[in-house]
Amino acid sequence: MKLLNLIKTYRYFLLIILFDVVIAFFHPGTGYTIFKYTAGNFAEMLSILPPIFLLLGLLDVWVPRETIIRYLGEGSGLKGIVLSIILGAAAAGPLYGAFPVAAVMAKKGTKYSNIIIFLCSWSTLKIPMFLFEMSALGIKFALTRWLVNIPGILAIAYIIDRLIGAENKAEFYRRQMANP
Amino acid sequence: MFTLLLYLLALGGLLISFWKDRHKTRLALMKGWKAFTNILPDFAVVLALIGIMLTYLSPHTIAALVGKNSGFPGMLASSIVGSVTLIPGFVAFPLAKSLLDRGAGIMQMAVFVSTLMMVGVVTAPLESRYFGKKETILRNSLSYVFSFIVAIIIGMVVGA
Numbered sequence: 001m002k003l004l005n006l007i008k009t010y011r012y013f014l015l016i017i018l019f020d021v022v023i024a025f026f027h028p029g030t031g032y033t034i035f036k037y038t039a040g041n042f043a044e045m046l047s048i049l050p051p052i053f054l055l056l057g058l059l060d061v062w063v064p065r066e067t068i069i070r071y072l073g074e075g076s077g078l079k080g081i082v083l084s085i086i087l088g089a090a091a092a093g094p095l096y097g098a099f100p101v102a103a104v105m106a107k108k109g110t111k112y113s114n115i116i117i118f119l120c121s122w123s124t125l126k127i128p129m130f131l132f133e134m135s136a137l138g139i140k141f142a143l144t145r146w147l148v149n150i151p152g153i154l155a156i157a158y159i160i161d162r163l164i165g166a167e168n169k170a171e172f173y174r175r176q177m178a179n180p
Numbered sequence: 181m182f183t184l185l186l187y188l189l190a191l192g193g194l195l196i197s198f199w200k201d202r203h204k205t206r207l208a209l210m211k212g213w214k215a216f217t218n219i220l221p222d223f224a225v226v227l228a229l230i231g232i233m234l235t236y237l238s239p240h241t242i243a244a245l246v247g248k249n250s251g252f253p254g255m256l257a258s259s260i261v262g263s264v265t266l267i268p269g270f271v272a273f274p275l276a277k278s279l280l281d282r283g284a285g286i287m288q289m290a291v292f293v294s295t296l297m298m299v300g301v302v303t304a305p306l307e308s309r310y311f312g313k314k315e316t317i318l319r320n321s322l323s324y325v326f327s328f329i330v331a332i333i334i335g336m337v338v339g340a
Contacts, residue, residue: 013224020232030235038231044268045227048183049216051190057212058193061204092182094268096226096303099310100215116319123323124297128182129269133293136273137280144337145294148330156322160315168314179215 048093049100056104068108076111084114085150088121098122106176112169116157124149219309226306230266233302237265239275246292247279254288259327262295263320266302287335294327 007014020038024031072080091098101122102115110118125146134142197205237245242265246258267275276289299320300307308316 009221010224013221013228016225016228016232020228033235034231037234038228041227041230042224045223048186051183051186053212053216054190054209055186055193055212056215057208057210058190058197058205060211061208062197092186094266095297095300096223096306099306100219103215103310116315119319120298120323123300124294129297132269133273136277137289137293138338140338141286141290141334144334145290145330148333152326152330156319156326159322160318163318164314168312172312172315179218 044094045096048097052093052097053100056100060104060107063108065108068105068110072105072110072114074111076114080111080114081117081154084110084117085121085125085153088118088123089125089127091122091126092128095119095123103176103179106173107179112164112172113157113161116160117153120149120153120156125153219306222306222309226303229302233265234267237261239267239271242267243275243279246288247282247284250285250288254285255291255328255331258288258292259295259324262292262327263299263324264301265296266300267296269297272296285335286339287331290334290338291327291331294330295324298323298327 020031020034023034070076071083076083088098091101098119102119105118106112106115130142130146133145194205197208242261245261246254272293276284276293280286280289301320304316304320307319311319
C-alpha cells in the first residue's frame with residue numbers, strides 16, 4: 001500500500017525514467033549520457049537544497065511574521081524593494097532554489113511584487129555569477145547587463161503584480177499559508 | 181565556495197537554535213524536511229527532464245545552433261536555445277566567450293546569456309507548482325521579451 005502510494009507520487013518521474021531506459025536499450029551511448037546527466041543533476045540538487053531547506057525551517061520557526069512584514073510586506077516601500085533585490089542577488093545556486101525560499105517569504109507576509117523582484121534578482125543578478133561572467137565576457141558586458149536588469153526587474157515585477165489578478169494572488173498566499 | 185558558505189550558515193544556525201530551544205529546533209527540522217519531501221516529486225521530474233535536455237542539447241550542439249546565424253534570426257535562435265536549456269553559468273559563460281572569439285555576434289550572445297538565466301522552460305512545471313500557471317507564463321514571457329532589450333543595449337554599449 002505504501003509502495004503503491006510512492007509509485008503514484010512519483011509516477012511522472014518514473015515515466016521519464018522508463019523512457020530513458022527505452023532509449024538506453026536502443027542507443028546505449030545516448031542512454032548512458034542521459035543517466036549520467038540525470039545523476040549529476042540530482043547530485044547538484046542534493047548538495048544545494050539541504051542547507052536551503054534547513055535555513056527555511058529555522059527562519060519559519062524563529063523569525064516572527066511581524067518582522068518580515070515590516071521589512072518586506074505591504075508598506076515596506078523602497079526599503080522592501082532594495083532588500084528583495086539584495087536577498088536575490090546574494091543567492092547562490094540555480095533558480096529552482098529560489099522557489100521554496102519565496103514560498104516561505106510569502107507565508108511570512110512578504111508583498112507580492114517583492115517576491116517577484118526577489119525571484120527575478122535570483123535568476124539574473126546573482127553576485128557569484130556576476131563575478132564569473134565578468135571574468136569570461138568582460139566587465140563592460142557583465143556590468144551593462146547587471147545595471148540594465150535592475151529597472152527591467154522592477155518593470156517585470158510591476159507588470160506581473162498588476163496583471164496577475166487579485167484572485168490568483170489570494171490563491172497563491174492561501175496555498176503558502178496552508179503549508180505547515 | 182558559496183555552497184560551503186551556505187552550509188556553514190545553516191549548520192551555525194542549527195547549533196545556535198539547538199542551544200537556545202531544543203523543541204523549536206526539532207520543529208524547524210520537521211518543517212524543512214516536510215517542505216522538501218512535498219516538492220521532491222516535482223523536482224525529480226524536472227531534474228530527469230534536464231538530464232534528457234542536456235544530452236540532446238550538449239554544449240557542442242548549442243554552439244552550432246547559436247553560433248552559425250547572425251542578425252535577428254541569430255538572436256531568435258539563441259534566445260530559443262537559451263530559454264530551453266538549463267546549463268550552469270560556469271559552462272555557459274566560457275561557451276559564450278569561445279563563440280564570441282569564433283565570430284558570433286555580441287547581441288546574439290547577450291540574448292543567449294540573458295534568456296539562459298531568466299527564462300526556464302524546463303523548470304516551468306516546478307515554478308507553476310509554487311506560483312501558479314499565470315505567474316509562470318507572465319514571468320517567463322516578460323523575461324523573454326526583456327532579454328532582447330538587454331541584448332540591444334549591450335550591443336550598443338559593448339559593440340561600440
